[in-house]
Amino acid sequence: MHIMEGYLPASHAVGWGLASAPFVAYGAYRIKRVVREHPQVKLLLAASGAYVFILSALKLPSVTGSCSHPTGTGLAASLFGPTVTTVLSAIVLLFQALLLAHGGLTTLGANIFSMGIVGPFVAYGLYRGLQSMGFGTAIAIFAAAALGDLATYVMTSLQLAIAFPDPVGGVAGAASKFLGIFAITQIPLAISEGLLTVIVWNLLAKYSKGELAILAKLKGRVA
């Protein structure tokens, strides 16, 4: 779920753009450095980005039967690390705005903040944190993907609530409203995304060790 073009007031659009800019710029700087040293990383990154884009445009079966899309940030952050994921997500969001009319150009900053920064960092933090606490990979991956997706949606609701506070309930009231309305599709979706990511992760870990090793190397270089 992204904030559509024109929905945020101009000042908020600019504000979120400024908030996202340092993260994207840092990620771009890391990528630039790695690409200069290892030019072959370029095609690998492009292929990874395309994968994230396709993943985030995939229709998932969810309880409501709506055509809801996963964010893909949980899997992406676990595979590529959060720094790369922020840049890839920024490109993915641009592609989504222009190829799917999902999101927008002036809302790009706000959407990058929720889907490209908050989502991946929450997901990656959970993935690393739960693993170091001794939880199994399946639980860590499920939590990372489901809560990464949920964090994105909570952030989006907050962004909307700050822009449109409730006349009575203020920002908190508005946040509950947006959360409540989007929860109908987003909570089942987050669970589906969590389950799906566990399935994909297990299969990759079992049968695509070579590819995971390549991505781990990439992650190590950029992070």
Add this chain to the structure above:
Amino acid sequence: MRLIDRNAQTNRWRQIAAIEKVVLSLGMIVLGLCSASWLVQGLILATMLLLLRFGAGVGLADILKSASVPLLFILASTLAQIVTLDVNHMMPVIGLSPASINAAAFVGLRSLACIGALLFLALTTPLTDLLRLLRRLGLGAEVSDVALMMFRFVWLTLDCLERGRQSQANRLGYGGYRRSLQSIGMLLANLLPRVLGRAQRLEAGLASRGYHGELRFIVRERPLSAGRLLAVSLLLLSIAALGRIAG
């Protein structure tokens, strides 16, 4: 995604320089965001739709289909805004506030107008034209190379995904929630090594064409038209002026 791309590649205004379409579309969006006038929002929406339909010749059904997801979002968000919620008391109180209806409706219309302008850009201009423009405007070569290559990989990956899905459906892989999730999981787990393998093979394929890490090629520039740019500026100015007079 094929729907928007197909229109972008084949519409009547495909050959017009991307910068002209960007100025028009972004100009309209900025105008919409900066204006508190209902008239301006209405004019932007009408202008963008008319230009799309009768200028670029994009079919009405395609325009509506592309707009379906944004429309759903506007509907849900407007609903959330119209309702008031007081969480300061022991029990949350839900009610309708007439003051917020007006404000919410305006935001909805503004968003609609801006989506019209975004759709105008998306449906008339191939994404790669815009990526090249971004590069000329100073986006780093590394990131813009990645984005350009990503565009190519997206279609290859999408083809694989669609055929894989069809083949799983042929074997009844999409009956019920659990089975569907399992099938999509297998498909995605299969897709990642394939797309990474494609990247490695492409690396070898490009090496035989002298690739050493830089994606350099010649772009066929589309000529800029001063007349059209002037017309776009006049259009933007007159909508802004109308809003001023009416407001």
Add this chain to the structure above:
Amino acid sequence: MLEMNGVDYAYPGGIPALSAVDMAIKPGEKVAIVGANGAGKTTLLSILNGTIRPDHGAVRLDGAAIRYDRAGLRGLRQAVGLVLQDPDDQLFAASVFEDVSFGPVNLGLAQPEIRARVEASLLAMGIGDLGDRPTHMLSFGQKKRVAIAGIIAMRPRYLLLDEPSAGLDPMGVSQLMASLQRISADGTAIVLATHDMYTAYAWADRILIFGDGRIACAGDPELVFSDRALLARLQLEPPLIWEAARALRQAGLVNGALKMPRDREGLLAEIKLAADMAAALAG
């Protein structure tokens, strides 16, 4: 009987693909649909198995028009299996055995039945020894056969194959066709869409020539290639064996009443025969 009546279909964007197509496949038949690349053969097969819904007209299975709801499609796909051209798009599981069991598992069969079906399908495709092999370690020809095994393990009554010979070398093609022969002998109808005239001619009971969005001509393989102008318009060529055999007949070197040879050996035998006849005449 699997039928298509008055089917129209246009690609997204409005480019017409099929217009008023009528065709029928009888149970147990061996049919080849031949057409140039881009003629719409894949679309035709996808409509027959319900993946694409036609704009007008109906697909009928045993007389009943199919419904495009979940149950209707499930029933259709159980009866009509479609094998796509690229096997890499169709193999998902880690091992051959697992992959072939995907369809039977989805049918909700019991474990022993699933095992039996997978084994039987692998045997029918001549890859009984590959069950434990990881799918990514297969050759292209093996992958192709695993993809077909995955469909026939569902026991469809109609088996549709899109360009089965593409990418295979001559030996690979003849092994594949031998496998299809075994499946056909079990009573499965087989429909093969191809631009490979040689394979279509050597194998089919009936050939449909497809082009310009319709079935231009259908019939006996020995007769269907006679309209050269039509074939040229559809960017097709008659199979060389057929053309050489007909030339031998027209030249009077072979008795015109003789059945046309369908494969290489048949043609070479006819040339010998022609020589004997010529020698006898000259004698």
Add this chain to the structure above:
Amino acid sequence: MLEMNGVDYAYPGGIPALSAVDMAIKPGEKVAIVGANGAGKTTLLSILNGTIRPDHGAVRLDGAAIRYDRAGLRGLRQAVGLVLQDPDDQLFAASVFEDVSFGPVNLGLAQPEIRARVEASLLAMGIGDLGDRPTHMLSFGQKKRVAIAGIIAMRPRYLLLDEPSAGLDPMGVSQLMASLQRISADGTAIVLATHDMYTAYAWADRILIFGDGRIACAGDPELVFSDRALLARLQLEPPLIWEAARALRQAGLVNGALKMPRDREGLLAEIKLAADMAAALAG
């Protein structure tokens, strides 16, 4: 002259691919390397263009063994262009014109020269009208030609093609071969690795039969297929036209001294000729 002397190569994992291979391609020649799928034709071509470095032995261009550093590879690849089987492994840009310009830009040519080369290459491949077309909206056959155009725009002296006819329908193959004929007429040597015996026989000046990791037999297309036992061992079949023409000669229906026909029309003409001769004898 492009040569390979005593080249050994084993795949990662130790499976031998090539052992002591010697071969030489003369400037301007039209050579076909025929072999079954999996015989290692792709590896052979990749070694010739420096993508794979042999374990032993040397690749020589105009007598000098190539060096595997950046400059050495650059020089080799400028002279020896390789077109892969799957065009999607070679196309990266969003439009045809951009893609074809990639090689010339990497050669460091001036803009007008690059533009001229791109236009000329597109024309040579018969796709002069596709310059502005997005790459992802091309048909398979069109992609294949764009991939070749991208290589010939670099004006290599040796053009290597891996399975160029795979996936194309007969009309597509003959259009492609006509384009290659034009390129060959300009003096470029063309090496074509294929399992398509028909195409190899109809087109090549010289045929190398490749199998078991070595060149088993090389020579004139009319003579190279005589060893049936060898072909069978390498899972190959002689081209049907060659075999039918030989049968006509062996049967005495056609004068054995006559040049062998290389294409369909040639064979059909011979059958007519045979009839006339038989009639004269009987007369």
